[in-house]
Amino acid sequence: MKKISERIFYVGVNDDDKVMFEGLWPLPLGVSYNSYLVVDQKVALIDTVESGFEEEFIGNVNEAIGDRAIDYLVVNHMEPDHSSLISYMLEMYPSLVILANAKTLPMLKGYHNVPEERVQIVAEAESVSLGGCSLRFYMAPMVHWPETMVTFLEEEGTVFSGDAFGTFGAVDGNPVDDEDTFEIFREEMMRYYACIVGKYGNPVQTALKKLSALDIKRICSTHGPVWERNIQSVVALYDKMSRYEVERGVCIAYASMYGNTAAAADALAMELESLGVPYAIHDLAGNNAGELGLSGALRDVFKYDTIVVGSPTYNNGIFPPAETFMKALQARLIKGRRFYAFGSYTWAGASVRQLNEYAKSMDFELLGDGLSFPQAYRKDKVDMKAVADILK
Numbered sequence: 001m002k003k004i005s006e007r008i009f010y011v012g013v014n015d016d017d018k019v020m021f022e023g024l025w026p027l028p029l030g031v032s033y034n035s036y037l038v039v040d041q042k043v044a045l046i047d048t049v050e051s052g053f054e055e056e057f058i059g060n061v062n063e064a065i066g067d068r069a070i071d072y073l074v075v076n077h078m079e080p081d082h083s084s085l086i087s088y089m090l091e092m093y094p095s096l097v098i099l100a101n102a103k104t105l106p107m108l109k110g111y112h113n114v115p116e117e118r119v120q121i122v123a124e125a126e127s128v129s130l131g132g133c134s135l136r137f138y139m140a141p142m143v144h145w146p147e148t149m150v151t152f153l154e155e156e157g158t159v160f161s162g163d164a165f166g167t168f169g170a171v172d173g174n175p176v177d178d179e180d181t182f183e184i185f186r187e188e189m190m191r192y193y194a195c196i197v198g199k200y201g202n203p204v205q206t207a208l209k210k211l212s213a214l215d216i217k218r219i220c221s222t223h224g225p226v227w228e229r230n231i232q233s234v235v236a237l238y239d240k241m242s243r244y245e246v247e248r249g250v251c252i253a254y255a256s257m258y259g260n261t262a263a264a265a266d267a268l269a270m271e272l273e274s275l276g277v278p279y280a281i282h283d284l285a286g287n288n289a290g291e292l293g294l295s296g297a298l299r300d301v302f303k304y305d306t307i308v309v310g311s312p313t314y315n316n317g318i319f320p321p322a323e324t325f326m327k328a329l330q331a332r333l334i335k336g337r338r339f340y341a342f343g344s345y346t347w348a349g350a351s352v353r354q355l356n357e358y359a360k361s362m363d364f365e366l367l368g369d370g371l372s373f374p375q376a377y378r379k380d381k382v383d384m385k386a387v388a389d390i391l392k
């Protein structure tokens, strides 16, 4: 438990054990599930945490308010990493009433069989008083679920933003940011955005416009630090990513069964290095410690304007990890990128042509036909320097 202001207490938890968030995204630095108490004449809890943390969570709550009752549970978002303990809290606090919007109601029933009399529906811009302060609710649909809303504590300029402005990475010690916290979390925040929110650039833009009307002094999101000193940087990053704005540079994403396509990918990286072109390289099937695989590649697609995909031909098609990547780009509505494909085959190459088809479906600018090469990569046979020259 950490006291954040006169009224606000952080009662969230860190998860350092989970290997894959949503079963898909590696968590080398862990993740936090943030929950907050607003304590006034009435007490409101904003969201809960993932199941498995009941004891620690209730311990945090007790540390903040002792045996006082919780009057309201605000449900900003129903994804189970925040809503798992709703049933548990309804049992622990028999007089607790849930504050949620109309779209949340069927989800509360479906996940937790919550009786309607324990839910008070709130509408856009409606305010609920806690005595000396009040909570106001703003809908933020599809950031990144349809029922998503944010809660604004006007008296403290604090927005409880749900997953918006969230980041991977556990939060040790004081959750409130220092001057350098944004730089420490920047890459993980980008990876979080790319993996979790990346499809919803337009709804994020709509939410940002709505929030820009508020005088925000503190952002309390559901993952990562509480933002006070870095609000501008955090909002600017979300704004930039949701506009799909990128820098010149190359994201090399490859997958390889026997190392031949991988060798070409490494050679390309070395050529880009010697040309001084900014680049990142990710093994899409990589799952050794420290490798970010698909999630790292998606992050860097939101960083650089050029996507290069390497895949061997596999059963007359694209090797599955590379095809998953192309589908992940489609799902995120990635646009305005330059594209190049390469890969090894043995008897009839098909992967490069099919990768190009994916790229065309997203209106990417093809920087050539790609490079399909038979069997082994060898420097004298496969000219990755020429490829690097096209990409620079």
Ligand SMILES: Cc1cc2nc3c(=O)[nH]c(=O)nc-3n(C[C@H](O)[C@H](O)[C@H](O)COP(=O)(O)O)c2cc1C
Residues within 6 Å of the ligand: 255, 256, 257, 258, 259, 260, 261, 262, 311, 312, 313, 314, 315, 316, 317, 344, 345, 346, 347, 348, 349, 350, 374, 375, 376
């Ligand atoms: C299950 C399997 C399916 C394959 N299908 C094809 C194919 O349809 N056409 C082809 O030319 N090569 C095919 N190959 C051969 C690979 O493309 C070739 O071994 C390539 O060099 C592998 O590249 P890598 O070392 O980057 O994995 C297949 C290999 C495997 C193991």
Ligand SMILES: [Fe+2]
Residues within 6 Å of the ligand: 077, 079, 144, 163
């Ligand atoms: Fe979520």
Ligand SMILES: [Fe+2]
Residues within 6 Å of the ligand: 079, 081, 082, 163, 222, 223
């Ligand atoms: Fe979340």
